[in-house]
Amino acid sequence: MRGDMRRPCVVVPAYNAEATLGPLLERLLPLAGRVAVVDDGSADGTARVAAAFAPRGVELLCHPRNRGKGAALRTGFRWAMAQGCRAVVTLDSDLQHAPEDLPALLAAFDETGADVLVGSRVHERDRMPGARRFGNWISSWFAGRFCHRPVPDSQCGFRIYRLPECAGLLADLRADRFDAETEVLLKAAVRGLRIAFAPITVIYPEGGRHRSHYRAWVDTLRIIRLYFLELCRRTFTPRGRRDVRELRRHGPGGCHGSGYRLLPREW
Known part of the structure; x- marks a missing residue:
């Protein structure tokens, strides 16, 4: 795994997760290395919440329309492989x-x-x-x-x-x-x-x-x-x-x- 095994690459698929994404990232970031949030065409402020964590290393990947969790995961997997990660963690955004x-x-x-x-x-x-x-x-x-x-x-x-x-x-x-x-x-x-x-x-x-x-x-x-x-x-x-x-x-x-x-x- 790229970097410290104790701080892995993480992919978080998110859809209309404005209320839960911020608290999740606050708890996740001390445990993770690189983190990508895949906003799957949300109609709320999910993208805005994720973008607020950009200075702390969170990358925002956006689908212009809702395509489903499987599609969001595939986008996240491509990101992780492009980063050179040797392993990737996935977890949901709903706490x-x-x-x-x-x-x-x-x-x-x-x-x-x-x-x-x-x-x-x-x-x-x-x-x-x-x-x-x-x-x-x-x-x-x-x-x-x-x-x-x-x-x-x-x-x-x-x-x-x-x-x-x-x-x-x-x-x-x-x-x-x-x-x-x-x-x-x-x-x-x-x-x-x-x-x-x-x-x-x-x-x-x-x-x-x-x-x-x-x-x-x-x-x-x-x-x-x-x-x-x-x-x-x-x-x-x-x-x-x-x-x-x-x-x-x-x-x-x-x-x-x-x-x-x-x-x-x-x-």
Whole structure:
């Protein structure tokens, strides 16, 4: 990773996050190195808030119209690779991720040697709102079966990517909305990348200030559609059938030894 491993490059996709972006950046900057906020066509003052942090090293990347979280992440990944970052952290702008969890995630990333480390809320899933809990359970259940190994939390956006190993995967992403994070896991499994999960703080405060833009039913259906298309690809295309054989051959251990891991909450 470019610079100090303890102060990594961070990408924050943001949409109408004026109320939460400032407090998030205040808490994040002491823990991070270079930070990019991707304003995904916000209609409020999100860009203005991000720009106010420019003297402290925050870079603002803007989409002229809303294109979706997946598109914002792709913009952020391109920025991170252009900066020469060897790893990049992503976290949401709605204060539903605690930046203070970052040092523990970095330690887990280093200890596991993962190519993709995903924050997991499985240890406190009962604290999630009912519709979000259902959508996450459905997606994680499908992800585990498509990836041929346990996936405790397929939707969490608090992640760390090892860029040299993930460059091809990230360049191949197509999903524009919240299904992008599920697409990452499916393609990472097929490519034999090492994936691990580490516990993070579960935050779902009351009130609109921390409002997520995830639409429980619409976005869950979009994720189910992603699985349906992947099922068709694996069933009806020669490349897809080869991918299934490779997944079965490698099994839960993964191609490169570490495979899928869920670290305990005490980590």
